[in-house]
Amino acid sequence: DVKVTQSSRYLVKRTGEKVFLECVQDMDHENMFWYRQDPGLGLRLIYFSYDVKMKEKGDIPEGYSVSREKKERFSLILESASTNQTSMYLCASSLGLAGVNEQFFGPGTRLTVL
């Protein structure tokens, strides 16, 4: 079974802090994604990566950056956390052409920025 893990289930940070959210998948998937999930808004794509050291902006990249130094690991970075970044963050991975095949999701990190 594909396993996608995220470093924390719950995280509380202060405004202005630098925040790292880590995601690891164990099935050698090329593609990895970071989504933000807010009530009434569904899932919105922040960034995705289709290969090591490659990244593409999603629909809401402002205030975020990403890093993919190894194939299995995809990190989301909030350079200076703000209260409007309080949300649920979901990581996902997939094989082949991104979007064509099933995406496997992690359990999510619920981030609260005070």
Added chain:
Amino acid sequence: AQTVTQSQPEMSVQEAETVTLSCTYDTSESNYYLFWYKQPPSRQMILVIRQEAYKQQNATENRFSVNFQKAAKSFSLKISDSQLGDTAMYFCAHFSQGGSEKLVFGKGTKLTVNP
């Protein structure tokens, strides 16, 4: 721009009954893929069913089936013999090759199965 619309924010159904969740999408591409994902309370999102646009036959997975109406750009999910474990958020999603190259999600439908 590709959009996905789920017009029912919340629905409820009695155990053992059938329920249909609606989804419409907009695309100008001819080759695309449609998905239903399920997110149970406090659990990971999982794929329920996948449909390729060029296949006319509606996809089915056990108690889950879709009604894919390509001309109407409609992709509804039917859950038969509803079970308590079907209680979840359900998200419809669409991907077009040659389009934005991103999976676009609807806003979700919260389904509650009552005993």
